[in-house]
Amino acid sequence: LYSYTVVRVGRKGELTPYALGAADFPDDVRVLAKIDGWAPDCPDSPIGRTVVAGVASSPSGDPRADYRLVVIEGGEPS
Amino acid sequence: MTRAVVIGAGMTPFGKHLGAKIGPLGAAAVSAALSSAGLGIAGIQAATCGNVLGGMLPGQRILREFGVSDIPIVNVENACSSGGTALHLATRMIESGEYDIVLAVGVEILSVLGSGVLPLDPDDTEVLQGINMPASYAMRAQRYMHEYKLTPEQLALVSVKSHENGARNPYAQFSTPWTVEDVVNAKMIADPLTLYMCCPNSDGAAAVVVCSDRVAPRYTTRPVYVRASELVSGHFRPVRDLTAPETTITARDKAFAAAGVGPADLDMIECHDAFAIGELFYYEIFGLAEKGEGAGLLTSGATKIDGRIPVNPSGGLLARGHPLGATGVAQVAEAFWQLRGEAEGRQITNPRVALTHVTGGGISGYDNGACTVHILTT
Numbered sequence: 088l089y090s091y092t093v094v095r096v097g098r099k100g101e102l103t104p105y106a107l108g109a110a111d112f113p114d115d116v117r118v119l120a121k122i123d124g125w126a127p128d129c130p131d132s133p134i135g136r137t138v139v140a141g142v143a144s145s146p147s148g149d150p151r152a153d154y155r156l157v158v159i160e161g162g163e164p165s
Numbered sequence: 166m167t168r169a170v171v172i173g174a175g176m177t178p179f180g181k182h183l184g185a186k187i188g189p190l191g192a193a194a195v196s197a198a199l200s201s202a203g204l205g206i207a208g209i210q211a212a213t214c215g216n217v218l219g220g221m222l223p224g225q226r227i228l229r230e231f232g233v234s235d236i237p238i239v240n241v242e243n244a245c246s247s248g249g250t251a252l253h254l255a256t257r258m259i260e261s262g263e264y265d266i267v268l269a270v271g272v273e274i275l276s277v278l279g280s281g282v283l284p285l286d287p288d289d290t291e292v293l294q295g296i297n298m299p300a301s302y303a304m305r306a307q308r309y310m311h312e313y314k315l316t317p318e319q320l321a322l323v324s325v326k327s328h329e330n331g332a333r334n335p336y337a338q339f340s341t342p343w344t345v346e347d348v349v350n351a352k353m354i355a356d357p358l359t360l361y362m363c364c365p366n367s368d369g370a371a372a373v374v375v376c377s378d379r380v381a382p383r384y385t386t387r388p389v390y391v392r393a394s395e396l397v398s399g400h401f402r403p404v405r406d407l408t409a410p411e412t413t414i415t416a417r418d419k420a421f422a423a424a425g426v427g428p429a430d431l432d433m434i435e436c437h438d439a440f441a442i443g444e445l446f447y448y449e450i451f452g453l454a455e456k457g458e459g460a461g462l463l464t465s466g467a468t469k470i471d472g473r474i475p476v477n478p479s480g481g482l483l484a485r486g487h488p489l490g491a492t493g494v495a496q497v498a499e500a501f502w503q504l505r506g507e508a509e510g511r512q513i514t515n516p517r518v519a520l521t522h523v524t525g526g527g528i529s530g531y532d533n534g535a536c537t538v539h540i541l542t543t
Contacts, residue, residue, distance in 0.1 A: 088312070090407060092303035094295060095358045099281060107295055109304060109407075117404040121295045 089117065167392040168258040170381040172201025172374050174498035179261035179369035179486030180338040181276050181429060187219045191227030191272035193401050194370035194491075198268070202374040206231040209374075210264045213239045213254045215247030215271035216490035223272055223490075244525030245439065247271060248371065249396070249417050249493025249537030255375045256394040266376045271495070273488035275366040283527075285364070291529035299363055302440035304405040309442060310357065312408060313457035317357050321348035322463050323441035324483050328350035330470060331480025333511040336495075338367050338486030362441035367486030382468065389504050392424035393540040399531030412533040413450050413524060420520070420538040428452025431474060432516035433503055435496035437524045438481040447522060448476070475513045478503065491538055496521035500541050517543050
């Protein structure tokens with residue numbers, strides 16, 4: 088993980104909080120990922136929880152163009 | 166080569182001008198600048214105007230207040246660097262020899278947006294992912310805190326200093342000093358940046374009159390020379406060091422080379438402290454401190470108004486305010502007043518060389534979309 092933040096104030100109409108993380112990968116690739124939260128008073132909000140995730144190959148095959156963030160639970164991608 | 170000289174500066178107070186219109190607000194700053202220069206509106210041969218969100222023809226709407234017509238008016242949008250870009254164009258118009266007297270004005274009315282973050286390009290890749298300006302700087306701050314063990318309390322000191330200075334500036338949006346506790350305990354915007362580590366949405370206008378060194382003696386015996394006026398755009402680089410804003414580095418190198426000065430020659434800086442972490446970056450980039458040692462310079466007091474190298478004596482974007490299109494011009498107005506000994510309650514001691522710096526954007530793949538650096542001397 089290169090850097091991160093939890094955004095508490097977003098664009099008008101945007102649900103907050105949400106987390107942003109920048110992760111560096113080989114071959115000069117940096118992935119910016121967003122983890123959505125839901126209502127701030129919801130106890131199950133994922134913000135602040137540890138999430139194990141992987142980056143899957145993109146439809147185009149070029150991670151610079153697009154990618155998929157795959158959450159891994161129990162060792163299996165979901 | 167013809168050299169550009171600033172002979173007059175004026176601005177409105179920055180803050181909330183509810184219901185204000187671009188034309189009259191900008192005209193108030195222009196009137197003040199003309200008065201400062203001892204010049205009538207008829208002397209203006211061309212004008213440039215920085216504005217971001219005010220709609221079409223802001224420069225014409227301002228100069229219509231004076232009945233001005235026919236002269237070239239160039240409107241500039243370069244995000245937060247719009248005012249700096251307007252001044253850059255005015256300087257180049259003078260240096261080209263085409264004009265002898267050019268007005269550069271910047272104006273913005275952000276109160277129409279209400280509170281909240283600035284609207285960025287909704288189709289931008291990073292904006293689609295949730296990046297906004299506070300988030301962008303928050304991620305830079307987090308990385309800097311990780312690498313250099315900066316604490317939130319040290320980061321808060323930037324805002325504390327800015328507000329001490331702003332309290333001495335009658336044009337500043339905020340006139341109340343804040344404590345470290347105030348800043349750290351304020352509402353969190355994007356971790357680790359609290360509300361008081363973020364600049365406000367401001368209304369305001371600023372203007373300067375730039376002329377050629379050939380005609381300057383007609384208007385002043387205290388010219389302020391524009392030794393460097395540099396504008397650069399960002400360099401596309403998807404993976405970059407978030408703690409080293411490279412657009413500013415490029416503009417710095419060009420400005421130092423053009424002016425023939427270096428960090429040791431600077432007597433004051435007005436820099437782009439839209440978010441508190443920015444000021445620490447720019448201490449390091451402008452050579453006031455080694456990489457990672459910006460907080461040490463700040464805590465030493467060296468960048469206070471009575472310090473070795475005052476930074477943002479106006480209060481900066483954090484306290485004076487940040488009406489986007491006006492900011493770059495207001496920075497030069499502050500430098501002009503400081504260099505002429507006219508900064509009243511916030512005057513620094515005998516400055517001779519001032520640097521102003523403002524960045525613009527918000528665009529994915531770039532640390533900034535634009536950056537202007539000006540170096541002015543007595």
